[in-house]
Amino acid sequence: MANINKIKGVIGILTGGGDVPGLNPAIRAVTIRALREGYKVVGIRHGWAGAIDIMRDDKADNSDNFQWLTEEVVNRAGRTGGTFLHSSRTRPSTVSRKSVPAHLQEQYQADTNDLTPEVLKNLAWLGVDYMIPIGGDDTLSYGVRLAQEGFKVVAIPKTMDNDVPGTDYCIGFSTCVTRTIAMTNILRTSAGSHERFLVMEVFGRYAGFTAMLPTMAGVANRCVIPEYRFNVEHLTELLVADRFKNPSKYSVVLVSEGAMFEGGEMIFHNAEKDAYGHAKLGGIGDVVSEKLKETSAKFNNGKKIECINQKLGYLVRGGDPDAIDSVVPMAYGNLALDLILQNLHGRLVVLKNGRYDHVPLDVVTSTKKVVDVGRFYNTERLRPHYKSFEMKPLFIMTSSDL
Incomplete structure (x- = not known):
């Protein structure tokens, strides 16, 4: 049994882009396994938007930007559709001036701003060691950017269109x-x-x-x-x-x-x-x-x-996931934890020819997946x-x- 008295580290998780059935089961799978392996889990709210909106002040109200996850929280949501962490289509590397958080507007005044330095500082402030973004190729493309900056990222593919490269299956498609x-x-x-x-x-x-x-x-x-x-x-x-x-x-x-x-x-x-x-x-x-x-x-x-x-x-x-979108997210979440326990990162968990596997994360930005x-x-x-x-x-x- 894992030693849960000593915290091994902190895992961050977020959902980006459109909602699909199967996101909450994936969050639940990651959280339950991570807690039992001795990690703490923090859910970043509103996708990558939460990662840039965080105020690095213990006295600040960041309840809209992140929450610490427990078995009670994820069990309650795990069988439902949507994402209880909420979502957005935010890309921290290209934030318009009007969308820059109020507390950062003096520092970032260009028409388009790269807030990646703030994301890295915010994740460090939370103590996050690994980040697990769940999303389509847009959300995951920023995961590629974080990995290029040296941050440890393990990604999970989701999109109704099923068009994330490198995998036969994305959560929500079935x-x-x-x-x-x-x-x-x-x-x-x-x-x-x-x-x-x-x-x-x-x-x-x-x-x-x-x-x-x-x-x-x-x-x-x-x-x-x-x-x-x-x-x-x-x-x-x-x-x-x-x-x-x-x-x-x-x-x-x-x-x-x-x-x-x-x-x-x-x-x-x-x-x-x-x-x-x-x-x-x-x-x-x-x-x-x-x-x-x-x-x-x-x-x-x-x-x-x-x-x-x-x-x-x-x-x-909307609504509840079907059987495949209940099982696959559970498997993807556990596979993501397997990689973290092996200190493997910069990876995308996938299904290929009916078998669970993982591939380099940068496949997300290196090609397109369409009907042949x-x-x-x-x-x-x-x-x-x-x-x-x-x-x-x-x-x-x-x-x-x-």
Whole structure:
């Protein structure tokens, strides 16, 4: 049994970017194991924002920036969705002047400020020896920066899009796919009752995995993804044919939020960008629905076909995790502690070909992970392409060859 009377060190943990089901189980796994191994655990609140907002003063109220974690705290939250540590899309290396904390504004007055020196001082003030960020490639890219500064970082991948390089699986992806399948099936009854197209806008800024897997599972006739610019007339022709073959006279298409028309670009909700330079996507499902309706008459004897248009958005992001997003976070958290106990850092815990492993953290910034169109997407049929499943990993096309 570990000697818990002597503290081995302090482990910091945070969640950044969008919330997903499975974050609280990961926090719980890290904390329970760390405490039993003789470490203290501090949760940095609001992602990297908490790491820059800390005031290094014992008398200051830092309750909004960090909290010391106990078994009681993490057990209460561990079976729920979201993140009880809260999140943000803050990047400490590029903080706008207006976003610099009040107590640092005299020191940092440039239009864009690198607050990494403050992050390092704040973590040192807390006594943090290891940092475990849980996030997508944006959140983890700052983890790479900290590692380059000499700080000990072990990272855990999470994102609904499942597009963190180096791993086959990111926390949140399975629940997203599960919900997409369930909610699309719910709306089938309405689509069939009115003999319409059903257009479902799903997550996927640069990678189309969240559209590909449900389509492969049979929930949709077609899908359009960010990796391939599609021709809307061709999509309409396919959907009209699918609808005609269906006894209930409807057809379904899943549209990744980052999908683009031939000759077009991504469609954004507005022009405002986050700290990582990303504008909020939203609206491609609306545009596709209008285009399908307008074009459908050409392939339906002059009669337009109406659409049911639904953006899934936060419906697949909120709520409790499914089985995979309950088990994988537990395993990732324990693997992270295994690495810390071996004094290994600068690593990303991963799933590769069904086995837990770890890879160099800088893989996060060295490449991109997207659908291999040539291997997995039929550009004529606008749907997943596959010949054999023998020896393929669980989610088929999400495997990372790195």
